[in-house]
Amino acid sequence: MAVAPAEAGGALPELANVHWRRRADERSLRRAGRLWTVSTAAHTVPFVLAALVLGLADPILLPFALLCLVHAWAIPELYAARGARVTKRAGGDRGGSECVALGLLGDLVDHAARELHGRSGLMLEPGRLGVWLVGEAGAMLVRPGGRRVHCYCVRVPDPGLPPSDRLAHLLLALRTDELGFVTVANLAFSGARWRVRRRLRTPARVALDVAARQARRREPPRG
Amino acid sequence: MSRLIRMDRTGHTTVAEWTAGDPTSTEAAVAAFRAELDQGYFALVSQGGSAEQVHELPLDADLVILRRPIAGG
Numbered sequence: 001m002a003v004a005p006a007e008a009g010g011a012l013p014e015l016a017n018v019h020w021r022r023r024a025d026e027r028s029l030r031r032a033g034r035l036w037t038v039s040t041a042a043h044t045v046p047f048v049l050a051a052l053v054l055g056l057a058d059p060i061l062l063p064f065a066l067l068c069l070v071h072a073w074a075i076p077e078l079y080a081a082r083g084a085r086v087t088k089r090a091g092g093d094r095g096g097s098e099c100v101a102l103g104l105l106g107d108l109v110d111h112a113a114r115e116l117h118g119r120s121g122l123m124l125e126p127g128r129l130g131v132w133l134v135g136e137a138g139a140m141l142v143r144p145g146g147r148r149v150h151c152y153c154v155r156v157p158d159p160g161l162p163p164s165d166r167l168a169h170l171l172l173a174l175r176t177d178e179l180g181f182v183t184v185a186n187l188a189f190s191g192a193r194w195r196v197r198r199r200l201r202t203p204a205r206v207a208l209d210v211a212a213r214q215a216r217r218r219e220p221p222r223g
Numbered sequence: 224m225s226r227l228i229r230m231d232r233t234g235h236t237t238v239a240e241w242t243a244g245d246p247t248s249t250e251a252a253v254a255a256f257r258a259e260l261d262q263g264y265f266a267l268v269s270q271g272g273s274a275e276q277v278h279e280l281p282l283d284a285d286l287v288i289l290r291r292p293i294a295g296g
Contacts, residue, residue, distance in 0.1 A: 010275065010276065012276075012293075013265055013276070013292070014292050014293055014294065017292070017294065018295070086296075096234070097232060097233050097234040098234065099234065100233060100234020100235060101230070101234040101235065102234075103234070104228070104230070104234065104235050104288075108269055125272070126272065137296060138296060152295075153295060153296030154293055154294070154295055154296055155293065155294065155296040156290075156291050156292075156293055156294075157291075157292075157294050158232075158291055160232040161230070161231070161232060161291075162232070162234055164234075165230045165231075165234065165235070168230060168290075169230060169290050169291060169293055170293060172267055172269055172274050172288065172290055173290070173293045175269060175272060175273050175274035176267055176273075176274045176275065176276050177276075181293075184293060184294065184295055185295050185296075186295035186296060
């Protein structure tokens with residue numbers, strides 16, 4: 001695995017700003033997913049075990065055992081909530097400039113993606129790594145097989161841009177260099193799709209379901 | 224007529240328009256293109272589901288888009 005190249009042909013120029021990161025690839029994505037699973041287990045299992053020990057030791061300790069179980073449940077939920085936040089709509093002017101930006105964004109995608117964006121605020125974009133849902137302040141990748149999602153915080157650092165322009169920036173960067181996009185973005189969550197789904201607004205859930213259906217048609221990554 | 228547009232706070236702005244084979248309009252478009260790159264914009268041509276970063280104005284493209292850099296949030 002090579003360090004993120006800034007000048008390689010077709011690579012995102014933004015990679016120069018994260019030169020210390022290794023360029024993402026299929027293997028690093030799988031590893032990130034496994035690490036998130038291990039990390040979640042490491043945060044959860046000790047509390048479940050503690051709850052069992054306390055519960056069996058003495059009935060008077062049952063409230064503490066329950067507290068441990070709540071803790072074990074809450075930590076993965078908090079991570080999932082952080083992942084779901086990447087689909088939130090950014091603030092900003094949704095007046096005239098937004099209409100202009102929306103027109104340009106609409107020209108970049110097909111009718112189905114436009115229609116889903118109209119309902120959910122998320123743009124469906126098939127990629128090599130899976131199926132993407134691009135929002136105004138982040139993106140969600142549904143991996144082949146549809147069971148795991150990676151949520152990325154990524155944005156255009158210009159608060160004055162209309163929301164659809166922000167989304168168009170992310171979409172075009174993603175299309176330019178998908179692996180570079182993953183390298184530049186910050187991973188907010190990786191885990192089971194159902195875990196994030198519960199934390200989404202209804203329109204975003206619909207978009208995630210559509211993305212998952214497309215991702216299921218692809219073979220899951222091995223390893 | 225080809226267009227060079229910049230995504231900005233107005234939604235987008237047409238920076239230049241040119242017709243391949245018309246030296247006056249192409250020279251003006253190339254100059255405008257370089258000025259935008261000097262301002263920190265990145266230029267790309269998007270076709271279908273892919274986009275290509277360009278460092279010289281592709282005179283045969285219908286639409287060239289200028290975007291700001293992105294960053295991890």
